Amino acid sequence: MIDLHYWPTPNGKKVTILLEECGMPYRIVPCAIGQGDQFKDAFLEISPNNRMPAMVDHEPADGGAPIALFESGAIMMYLAEKADAFYPQELRARHEVNQWLIWQMANQGPKSGECGHFRRLGDSQGDQSYAIRRFTDEVNRLYGVMNNRLYDRRYLCGDEYTIADMISYPWTVGWENQGQDLAEFPYFERWFEELGARPGVQRGMAAGSELSVDYSKLPEEEIARLRALLYNQRARPAPEGGLL
Ligand SMILES: N[C@@H](CCC(=O)N[C@@H](CS)C(=O)NCC(=O)O)C(=O)O
Incomplete structure (x- = not known):
């Protein structure tokens, strides 16, 4: 099973389109970027760039430990290779x-x-x-x-x-x-x-639409909170005691 850490934005929908086109089973794990899920330690373990989408494949083709990936392009190459679809071999x-x-x-x-x-x-x-x-x-x-x-x-x-x-x-x-x-x-x-x-594109675009928030309808103080969370992000300090 594929866990897709996801919020319904264009970058997330690229991956749901592919999963739907391939008919590959997946589970959406909401990553509520307006609530700061992208900064949580467990998410940063799989997506150190604090951005979604990210993916964990619990059944990789080599039969080994789960594979975690971030960056939609890397995820799409991985999934298309796994499905052997929409990604020519030649x-x-x-x-x-x-x-x-x-x-x-x-x-x-x-x-x-x-x-x-x-x-x-x-x-x-x-x-x-x-x-x-x-x-x-x-x-x-x-x-x-x-x-x-x-x-x-x-x-x-x-x-x-x-x-x-x-x-x-x-x-x-x-x-x-x-x-x-x-x-x-x-x-x-x-x-x-x-x-x-294309039905697969339509299903992928609609995936997780129940999670969507209409930002234009939010009160001013909620918009200010979102801006403070999402805009002007700066480097997260590295933990003490690393390789120097
Ligand atoms: N290059 C990345 C971009 C991902 C990205 O920008 N994701 C946005 C949502 S569309 C995000 O997670 N934003 C969280 C934030 O800004 O803190 C990809 O294609 O996966």
């Missing part, structure tokens, strides 16, 4: 998928996250217009990268639907809040509609 095809998966992890995910952060922030922390323009433009550039890629390919890596598509989808669902216009990206839109119609 050398060139596999590395093409790796390349686009890492593109997502290094570009589309972080830039979309910052875009959402600054667009939601408003003026409470001073003038954000440069940051909003910077990240809205970067996200626009990245939609363009996908649009050009999909101009003559059905999926990001060719004719086959792979984990590179699944990992890129959840961050695009909020295109409107990212200040984008899909009319600018017709080849991307064709892909977006096709993926959105």
Whole structure:
């Protein structure tokens, strides 16, 4: 059984899409990031970056001790390899998928996250217009990268639907809040509609939706509490007595 430490955000939904597409049994272990579960010692043991998703596979293929992983890209490569699905075996095809998966992890995910952060922030922390323009433009550039890629390919890596598509989808669902216009990206839109119609994608996107919180409806003091917890995080001190 797979334990998925999860909260229903785009980074979490990448993994539930894959699990649903593979029909792989899993258990959601809620990691309530608004309540600080990501800073608890037991969670940090499996995810030292204090971010979810994280995963524990209690039945790894080698029959050994459970395997714990953090970083959605690493989790997806692991699960797709285990299922032998959506991840081609052939050398060139596999590395093409790796390349686009890492593109997502290094570009589309972080830039979309910052875009959402600054667009939601408003003026409470001073003038954000440069940051909003910077990240809205970067996200626009990245939609363009996908649009050009999909101009003559059905999926990001060719004719086959792979984990590179699944990992890129959840961050695009909020295109409107990212200040984008899909009319600018017709080849991307064709892909977006096709993926959105897949039952596995729909189940993955809906996973854990009962946990969702509508932040826009929270009282001001609750929003201030969340900001104090989630924003401006700094290094956690290492314990005394380590290797020097
Ligand atoms: N690169 C990581 C990013 C994960 C990430 O940023 N997760 C967010 C939720 S989408 C989180 O756990 N935030 C907790 C926090 O900010 O303290 C991945 O793809 O797994």
